[in-house]
Amino acid sequence: MxxxxxxxxxxxxxxxxxxxxxxxxxxxxxxxxxxxxxxxxxxxxxxxxxxxxxxxxxxxxxxxxxxxxTRALRPDARPLDPDPAAILCPVDGAISQIGTIEAGRLIQAKGRHYRVESLLALAPGEPHPFEGGRFATLYLSPRDYHRIHMPLGGRLDQMVHVPGTLFSVNAITSAGVSDLFARNERLICRFETAAGPMALILVGAIFVGGLETVWAGEVTPPHSGLEPRRWDYAVDEQCIHLERGEEMGRFNLGSTVILLLPDQTEWEPGLVPGIGVQFGQRLGRWRPADPG
Structure with a gap:
């Protein structure tokens, strides 16, 4: 460095x-x-x-x-991949890191890892459903479209706001600050989908004025507080369900989205750090869980 x-x-x-x-x-x-x-x-x-x-x-x-x-795009600007088993890219941006979650760890940058438990703000020893699954870290530059959409249709189960630091999330800081994405302020949204559990994590950063979702509105600011705030959503006829490709939130000034998926998913070949991606394109596919 x-x-x-x-x-x-x-x-x-x-x-x-x-x-x-x-x-x-x-x-x-x-x-x-x-x-x-x-x-x-x-x-x-x-x-x-x-x-x-x-x-x-x-x-x-x-x-x-x-x-x-946070302007909206024309409805025809980002056509959705027609394959119902396709995992859609949730944003316009670039791939920072992508891969498989192994031994509870995700890649932050070359030579740097961090843990799923820390990213999700779980208690020590609290289980999660993403071991052996897939992750993608997607960076949104200032010129990108800054609304976030659903990679798969799903039912909202939980939202957690985690106060934290507001370091930049660019490549330099990712390479130089340990546990960056588990230290920065973030909004963790967990869903149940046909492919299994899914998490979308909206990571705050310096000059990111706010994080919001379509169901809760503006969650930050304020950026103050020491303890995470948690909302659990009922599983009944009043539950919040968002369709594949539907908007789920937005950044009021840009940052990073981290997508977590279970092990019955796979990424498309050729997706590597540095590649530009667009909302609606296919990132991967899911397959039904083995009943055995």
């Missing part, structure tokens, strides 16, 4: 992460027309945002920057 990279990581330990994120949350919602117009237009130009894909292509129609950043 270069000296520049080390200094970048050291700086993140020193800056007031929450304070800066809360200030950006406020700035992203300023409605004063000259300010929001300047920010939106410059952002769209710098990151070469293709507004032809947006449901609302007019930059001036957005009331503030966050509305633009």
């Amino acid at each position: 270069s000296l520049t990279d080390r200094l970048f990581i050291a700086l993140q330990h020193l800056i007031p992460q929450r304070w800066l994120s809360e200030r950006l949350y406020w700035l992203a919602r300023v409605r004063w027309r000259p300010f929001k117009r300047l920010i939106i237009r410059n952002f769209a130009q710098i990151y070469r945002i293709d507004m032809r894909l947006a449901l609302e292509p007019d930059l001036d129609a957005y009331p503030h920057f966050n509305a633009f950043f």
Whole structure:
């Protein structure tokens, strides 16, 4: 790791992460027309945002920057893979890491691992259903579409908000900060699907102003608190069920999504770190569990 990279990581330990994120949350919602117009237009130009894909292509129609950043896409912009057994990519972004969960560990970066129990904020010794299953860490850059969708249809069982640090989640920090994704603030959403248990973890980061879901609305901010908050959802006729490809949440300024799947799933060949992916494409397939 270069000296520049080390200094970048050291700086993140020193800056007031929450304070800066809360200030950006406020700035992203300023409605004063000259300010929001300047920010939106410059952002769209710098990151070469293709507004032809947006449901609302007019930059001036957005009331503030966050509305633009979390803009909806046209219904035909991201067609869903038609195979009902296909595991859909939940976001536009790039693969940071992808693979199999072995001995309870996931790959964070080359030479760095972290544990499923820590990521899911489980109590010591508490079991989980993902041993031998699959994981994918998907990084969303500023230019990406920032809504998150269901890889498979499923029933919501649990949501947990875990307070934590707000380190950057880029490649440099992933390589230099141990247990990054198990230390950062995150929102853990667990579902039961036809393929078995599934978890979608929305990981916060520096300047990520908020995390929200379609059923609970905005969960953060605030970013304060020491203990996780947990919501368990009833399994009855009032249960929350989301269809394959349906929106489940969004980042109010970008970050990372981690997808966990059980062992009766498999990834498509050729998916390796660094490859760009889009919502709706096939990441893998699931097969019915062996009744034996």
